[in-house]
Amino acid sequence: MESQWIFNLLLVLQFFLLLALAVWAYRLSRKLKKFERSVHEAELAQKKQVQVLASGSIGMGRRLVAIEKRLNMAVERQSELISKEGSSVSYNRAMELLDMGASVDDLVSKCGLIRAEAELISLLKKESRRNSNQSH
Numbered sequence: 001m002e003s004q005w006i007f008n009l010l011l012v013l014q015f016f017l018l019l020a021l022a023v024w025a026y027r028l029s030r031k032l033k034k035f036e037r038s039v040h041e042a043e044l045a046q047k048k049q050v051q052v053l054a055s056g057s058i059g060m061g062r063r064l065v066a067i068e069k070r071l072n073m074a075v076e077r078q079s080e081l082i083s084k085e086g087s088s089v090s091y092n093r094a095m096e097l098l099d100m101g102a103s104v105d106d107l108v109s110k111c112g113l114i115r116a117e118a119e120l121i122s123l124l125k126k127e128s129r130r131n132s133n134q135s136h
Contacts (some may be wrong), residue, residue: 090112090113091113094111095114104118104122
């Protein structure tokens with residue numbers, strides 16, 4: 001009889017142990033599902049942030065390309081202006097040298113002009129002198 005009582009007691013203890021294990025497994029599965037949801041939500045939030053950053057980067061890249069184009073155009077214009085200023089300075093220098101009696105070869109060597117430019121300036125200067133002499 002006593003062994004029957006011990007057997008029943010062990011059977012009840014096993015039942016409660018099994019019940020406690022089932023409750024623990026249920027709670028653990030709920031925590032796991034909750035954790036999976038939070039990980040999934042965090043993943044979605046990170047994807048959204050990456051999309052926002054990517055679109056912002058693309059926009060900034062486009063703006064940088066546009067600014068670079070404008071900068072290149074400005075540099076080209078500046079180079080053109082400098083070369084125009086440089087040529088007018090050499091033309092003015094050539095006129096001064098012609099007033100001092102320089103030759104076409106002197107203009108080519110000292111002003112960096114090509115021979116045709118030097119000859120043209122020399123002819124223009126001579127013509128200008130003739131016109132000013134005729135008007136006096």
